[in-house]
Amino acid sequence: MLADMPSRPSRFDPAHIPFVTEPEVEYGAAVEMAPGLRRVMANNPSPLTYRGTGTYIVGHSRVAIVDPGPDDAGHIHAVLSAVEGEQVEALLITHTHRDHSPASQAVAEATGAPAYGFGPHPAVDADDGEAEERGDARFSPDAAVVHGDMIEGPGWSFECLHTPGHISNHISYRWREASGVFTGDHIMGWSTTVVPPPEGNMADYLASLRLMADRPGDRVYWPTHGPPVTEPHALVEALYAHRLxxxxxxxxxxxxxxxxxxxxxxxxxxxxxxxxxxxxxxxxxxxxxxxxxxxxxxxxxxxxxxxxxxxx
Ligand SMILES: [Zn+2]
The missing domain is CATH 1.10.10.10 (Winged helix-like DNA-binding domain superfamily/Winged helix DNA-binding domain)
Incomplete structure (x- = not known):
């Protein structure tokens, strides 16, 4: 019946973005998320970080850590406790916001693991000082990566996907053996991503959404905030339609x-x-x-x- 038709196509309705929620998390514990994947939550919940920063540990005995997290002594202790007796081979940094990269310094000092990332925090002339507040100006990768680079370890390997938009130095890491992607803040299941000028760039962001949409082999996303996304392509397409x-x-x-x-x-x-x-x-x-x-x-x-x- 025509009278019941919505005035706008439903695919444009933000209510139709297939968001996922995570009602409860356990802070400080290493929780198994998938075979060979653990997550330690930092106790830094906020309107921007949802339940907090999720630091991922990939592998067993010789591991990689994705986004060590904020400069928070309790969280750093929890991450180091989780990998006690194991060898940390690599720290994978998605980008240089303060809820993602700062703990890499302490974790690198404690473990000797090199930090991988696209590059240092971009220099921008923010007019409100907010970008600086969010940025980790101290971070510099031990090994700079670009789109297509591979990081290989015992039993795991990662393909680096440059996904600028939220910030120009954002890398998503595809864990090849699991066909899953650590999407950082590029794509999250609980919320749309903030794209704050000048370090955020909407044209780049839309291109980075298309990049993910055109990767049919990606089976799951593990964002740094929020639960795993098990239907990644439906989410990407809905996020893209929302921006259009x-x-x-x-x-x-x-x-x-x-x-x-x-x-x-x-x-x-x-x-x-x-x-x-x-x-x-x-x-x-x-x-x-x-x-x-x-x-x-x-x-x-x-x-x-x-x-x-x-x-x-
Ligand atoms: Zn961020």
Whole structure:
């Protein structure tokens, strides 16, 4: 019946992103997540980290550790206790935000393991100081990796997938023997990913979503925050459709005439708590920067938080 049809296609409805939740976690314990895979949760839950940082330990007796986590003595102790009597061969860093890389220093000192990663925290001129607050300026990889590199150990091997967008130095690590990917903050099951300009780049993010969508052999994702994603492709496609929908909404707003981000957000997020409007504004800015770049949107001056935007 036509009267019952939703006004928008359901695939554009964020409610149709197949989010997964994790009602309870045990902090500090090494919990088996899959054969040969353990996770130690850091007790740093927040609106950005969900239940906290999940540090993964891959293998037995000679292991690799993915995202050692925040500079938190309790968490570092829990990770080192989990691998007591084992040889740590590699530290795999997805990116240089403070809930991911800082503990690598203490874990490397204790174990002698080299840290792999794309590179140090990017230098950006943030106008709000927030990017700096989130960044780990001290991290520098012992071994810099690029897209396609392999990291091999006894019984495990990882393919490095450069997945910029959330931040330019983001690497996802595909554990080949398990056909699963440690997706860091690039793709998470519990939430959409924050893409904060200037270190975040929406055009890169969309390209990195396509990169994951075009990998049919990936069977499961283990994000750094939240539970495993066992239907990864349905999630990637829904996340991608969600971002395209935002762009359509922005173009719809601008069809009515030039607008500021504040005006767009007030209309686009009318049914969302005003407490979330600031984060929404940053996301809209990320889209607008990309859309100005490819010519779909025009701007009076530079594409900033306070600029006036119009149809390109
Ligand atoms: Zn991050």
């Amino acid at each position: 929908d935002r762009e359509i909404q922005i173009l719809e707003r601008l069809a009515a005439g030039p607008q500021t981000i504040a005006e767009m957000v007030a209309a686009m997020y009318a049914d969302v708590s005003p407490a979330l409007h600031e984060a929404a504004a940053r996301s809209v800015l990320a889209h607008l920067i990309a859309m100005v770049d490819d010519g779909r949107v025009g701007v009076d001056g530079e594409p900033t938080a306070g600029a006036l935007y119009f149809r390109g």
